[in-house]
């Protein structure tokens with residue numbers, strides 16, 4: 001399963017990365033510190049296919065006035 005995280009405070013400074021659920025930074029959407037989604041941001045997913053996460057992220061950022069960078073974390077490469 002694949003996930004990505006939208007971080008509100010760093011939205012404009014960070015590349016948004018797509019993660020595999022097994023990744024230590026993702027942990028199936030629970031995050032590195034098991035904080036999950038909270039007031040600082042949210043995990044989107046699970047997506048069964050990487051391409052679904054990628055398409056969802058691209059659709060989501062069309063709603064924003066700012067075009068962030070999109071990346072693939074090393075866990076998915």
Ligand SMILES: [Zn+2]
Nearest residue numbers: 019023073075
């Ligand atoms: Zn990752």
